[in-house]
Amino acid sequence: MAMSEQEILSGLAEIVNEETGLAADAVQLDKSFTDDLDIDSLSMMTIVVNAEEKFSVRIPDDDVKNLKTVGDAVSYIQTAQAA
Amino acid sequence: MAVATGALHTRILSVGAYRPERLVTNAEICERIDSSDEWIRERSGIATRRWAAAEESVVDMAVAAAATAVERAGLAPGDIDAVLVATITHLYQTPSAATLVAHRIGASRAAALDLSAACAGFCYGVSLASDMVKGGSARHVLVVGVEKLSDLTDPTDRSTAFLFGDGAGAVVIGPSDHPGIGPTVWGSDGSNWQAITTRTDWLAYRDTKSASWPYLTMAGQTVFRWAVWEMSPMAQKALDAAGVAAEDLAAFVPHQANVRIIDAMAKRLALPEHVRVARDIADMGNTSAASVPLAMDRLLREGEVASGGLALLIGFGAGLAYAAQVVELP
Numbered sequence: 001m002a003m004s005e006q007e008i009l010s011g012l013a014e015i016v017n018e019e020t021g022l023a024a025d026a027v028q029l030d031k032s033f034t035d036d037l038d039i040d041s042l043s044m045m046t047i048v049v050n051a052e053e054k055f056s057v058r059i060p061d062d063d064v065k066n067l068k069t070v071g072d073a074v075s076y077i078q079t080a081q082a083a
Numbered sequence: 084m085a086v087a088t089g090a091l092h093t094r095i096l097s098v099g100a101y102r103p104e105r106l107v108t109n110a111e112i113c114e115r116i117d118s119s120d121e122w123i124r125e126r127s128g129i130a131t132r133r134w135a136a137a138e139e140s141v142v143d144m145a146v147a148a149a150a151t152a153v154e155r156a157g158l159a160p161g162d163i164d165a166v167l168v169a170t171i172t173h174l175y176q177t178p179s180a181a182t183l184v185a186h187r188i189g190a191s192r193a194a195a196l197d198l199s200a201a202c203a204g205f206c207y208g209v210s211l212a213s214d215m216v217k218g219g220s221a222r223h224v225l226v227v228g229v230e231k232l233s234d235l236t237d238p239t240d241r242s243t244a245f246l247f248g249d250g251a252g253a254v255v256i257g258p259s260d261h262p263g264i265g266p267t268v269w270g271s272d273g274s275n276w277q278a279i280t281t282r283t284d285w286l287a288y289r290d291t292k293s294a295s296w297p298y299l300t301m302a303g304q305t306v307f308r309w310a311v312w313e314m315s316p317m318a319q320k321a322l323d324a325a326g327v328a329a330e331d332l333a334a335f336v337p338h339q340a341n342v343r344i345i346d347a348m349a350k351r352l353a354l355p356e357h358v359r360v361a362r363d364i365a366d367m368g369n370t371s372a373a374s375v376p377l378a379m380d381r382l383l384r385e386g387e388v389a390s391g392g393l394a395l396l397i398g399f400g401a402g403l404a405y406a407a408q409v410v411e412l413p
Binding site for chain 1 (some may be wrong): 125126302303304305307308311312341343347
C-alpha cells in the first residue's frame with residue numbers, strides 16, 4: 001500500500017525517536033542523518049530494519065549508504081512501495 | 084562389527100581462562116587512528132582490551148587456560164581424550180595448535196585438531212565435544228577458544244583498530260548423570276563470506292608486492308544487521324530446542340562482538356531482569372573464539388551466577404557461521 005510523503009515522514013520520525021530519543025519534530029526532510037541528527041552507522045541500521053518492517057519494503061545494505069538525508073529515505077521508501 | 088557407546092548425557096565440567104597482562108586503553112589505540120575514547124565507547128562499548136606480548140603465542144595462551152580447566156575438572160591431563168582448539172590466529176598453516184596444546188598440558192595421547200569457525204568456533208566446539216562424548220569416541224574433551232587478534236588487526240584502520248583483543252578460554256566436557264548441554268542450533272551463510280574476512284590470502288601476500296598483510300576487515304553494518312535480526316531468532320531457537328524458557332536462564336553469554344549487538348539481542352529476546360548478560364567486551368574487546376568462555380569464566384569467578392545455573396550461549400561471526408546452545412554452568 002503506497003503511503004504519502006507525510007505519512008512516511010511521521011512514521012520514520014517515530015522510529016528515529018524510539019532509537020535515539022530525538023524529538024519526532026526534529027526529523028525533517030532536509031536533515032542529514034549523520035550531520036544534523038547525529039545518528040551513527042549502527043543506529044542507522046536499526047532505523048533501516050525497523051523502517052523495512054513498518055513500511056513493508058526491503059532496503060539492502062548497499063543502498064543504506066546512499067540515504068544521506070531524511071528526504072532520501074522517505075523517497076526511497078515511497079519508490080520501493082510503488083514498485 | 085562392534086560399535087562405540089557413549090554417555091547418555093554431557094555437561095561442561097569446568098572452565099578456565101587466560102587474560103594477557105598488557106592492558107591497552109582507547110587512548111593508546113587513538114595514537115594511530117583519528118578517533119576518541121568517547122567515540123569508541125559509544126560505538127562498541129569497549130573501554131580497554133588486552134594484547135598478548137610479542138613472544139606470547141596462541142598456544143601459550145591456550146595452554147594456560149586449558150591447564151586451569153583440567154585442574155578445575157578434577158582430572159589429570161592424561162584423562163583428556165581429545166583436544167579441540169577454536170582459533171583463526173594460529174598463524175601456521177600446519178600443524179594445528181591443538182596437537183601442541185595437548186602435548187604441553189600432558190594430554191600426550193589425545194586426538195587433537197583445530198576448528199575454523201571464527202567467532203562461532205567455541206560454540207561449534209561445545210557441540211562437537213558433546214556429541215563425541217555421547218558417541219563414545221571420547222570421554223573427556225578439552226575445548227579451547229583462543230585468539231591473538233592483535234596480529235591480524237590493522238592499527239591504522241579506524242573502523243576495526245579498536246575492536247579486537249587477545250585471550251583464551253577453555254572448558255572440559257564430559258559425561259553427566261543429567262542433561263547439561265542442550266541441542267545446538269547452528270548453521271552458516273556463505274553468501275556473506277566477504278562480510279568479515281582477511282584483506283588478502285597468503286598467496287596474494289607472497290606474490291603481489293603491494294599486497295598488505297592479511298589484516299581483518301569487516302562490513303560493520305551488514306554484520307550488525309545479521310547479528311541482531313538473524314541471530315536473535317537463532318538464540319530463541321536454541322532455548323526452544325532445549326525446552327528452556329527465558330525466565331529459567333541465569334545468564335546470557337553471547338559472543339562479545341559489540342555491546343550494541345549484545346544489548347539489541349538481549350532486548351529482542353526479552354530477557355527478564357534477573358538474567359545476567361555478559362558484557363566482558365568492555366574490558367577485553369572482541370576476542371572472537373575466546374570471548375564466550377572468557378565471559379562465562381568471569382561471571383562465575385565474580386559470583387554473578389552460580390554453578391548449576393543455565394546459560395544461553397551463542398557464537399556468530401565470519402563465514403558467516405553461528406552456533407547456539409543452552410548449557411548448565413560448571
